[in-house]
Amino acid sequence: MPVDVSAALAYRFEPLEVTVERGRLALFAKATGQTDPVYSDPGAAKAAGHRDLPVPPSFYFSLDLERPDPFRWMADLSIDLDRVLHGEQSFTYHAMAYAGDVLTVQSCLVDVAVKKAGALELLTRKSVVTRATELVAEAVSLIIVRNPEAGR
Amino acid sequence: MTDISSVKVGDILPPLVIDPISRATLALFAGASGDHNPIHIDLDAARSAGVDDVFAQGMLSMAYLGRLLTSWVPQQRLRSWHVRFTAITPVGAEPTCTGRITSITGTRATIELHVTLPDGTVTLAGDAVVDLI
Numbered sequence: 700m701p702v703d704v705s706a707a708l709a710y711r712f713e714p715l716e717v718t719v720e721r722g723r724l725a726l727f728a729k730a731t732g733q734t735d736p737v738y739s740d741p742g743a744a745k746a747a748g749h750r751d752l753p754v755p756p757s758f759y760f761s762l763d764l765e766r767p768d769p770f771r772w773m774a775d776l777s778i779d780l781d782r783v784l785h786g787e788q789s790f791t792y793h794a795m796a797y798a799g800d801v802l803t804v805q806s807c808l809v810d811v812a813v814k815k816a817g818a819l820e821l822l823t824r825k826s827v828v829t830r831a832t833e834l835v836a837e838a839v840s841l842i843i844v845r846n847p848e849a850g851r
Numbered sequence: 852m853t854d855i856s857s858v859k860v861g862d863i864l865p866p867l868v869i870d871p872i873s874r875a876t877l878a879l880f881a882g883a884s885g886d887h888n889p890i891h892i893d894l895d896a897a898r899s900a901g902v903d904d905v906f907a908q909g910m911l912s913m914a915y916l917g918r919l920l921t922s923w924v925p926q927q928r929l930r931s932w933h934v935r936f937t938a939i940t941p942v943g944a945e946p947t948c949t950g951r952i953t954s955i956t957g958t959r960a961t962i963e964l965h966v967t968l969p970d971g972t973v974t975l976a977g978d979a980v981v982d983l984i
Contacts, residue, residue, distance in 0.1 A: 707872040723883070730879035731914040732869065735922060753926055760910055764885030780888060782902035785909045789933035795926065 702820050702844060704811045706825045707776055712806040717765045721798040724752045727761070741798070752799040759790055759836045762804045764825050778844055785843035786821065803829050809839075817849035855924055855983055858960060864950035867919040871943050872907050880911045907940035910949075912966045912975050919948040922963070924981045934964065934977030945970050950979070958983045 707847040728739040729794045736743035744752050770780055810823035881892050886908055889896035896903045950962045958984055965977035
């Protein structure tokens with residue numbers, strides 16, 4: 700079923716408040732083979748001039764996944780998770796963030812493009828991360844929905 | 852951390868070679884990243900989605916590229932980056948992360964990024980902008 704473009708662009712993601720946890724960042728470091736102790740040992744982080752464990756560059760993608768049901772927006776838009784590919788990802792940084800910070804994520808779909816007679820739908824989702832009133836980072840994801848039957 | 856005050860166009864970052872990606876790594880990364888999509892961790896779910904096996908999360912390879920960057924430049928100097936996910940990373944793959952300086956404007960450098968498998972498959976391609984000082 701094709702994505703309803705106007706419904707997608709109007710889709711409202713509730714703002715999400717996330718407290719960044721040290722243990723979670725240490726697990727992220729472990730899972731990604733990170734050997735730099737700055738990312739797992741608060742003492743090493745402080746010795747390197749950080750006030751706590753830094754939020755690593757790609758972890759901003761994970762903040763929005765802290766929702767109780769992070770894929771719900773796809774279900775709401777009748778998108779089958781099994782048909783979804785992550786096509787592109789970008790991050791822009793304005794400030795460092797650290798364990799203990801309370802960050803707010805505000806997401807929206809900013810573009811929906813239909814290619815190959817509907818066989819591919821490209822959704823661009825932007826998430827803006829703030830700490831109180833300070834802009835911390837922006838994350839943009841290109842999500843590809845494959846509808847192989849539509850192109851035939 | 853590399854001394855980056857004298858970098859020039861064409862310089863390469865020290866490559867980051869990753870050990871073979873195990874299923875345990877995929878499970879750990881699912882929990883650590885918050886991406887619980889079962890296609891990466893549950894063989895039954897992968898098969899019902901029409902693939903033969905689970906495969907690595909794209910964001911796992913992007914995190915490896917993040918390690919490549921932050922081992923070369925302090926993270927606070929990373930301004931922006933962008934990647935395209937160009938191929939799936941199978942279980943057991945041994946990705947290598949590489950970066951090459953493609954331009955320098957003032958004190959900002961652009962680094963071309965790739966993640967490549969031993970057979971030559973490029974799984975991620977992109978670029979990053981960093982402050983050199």
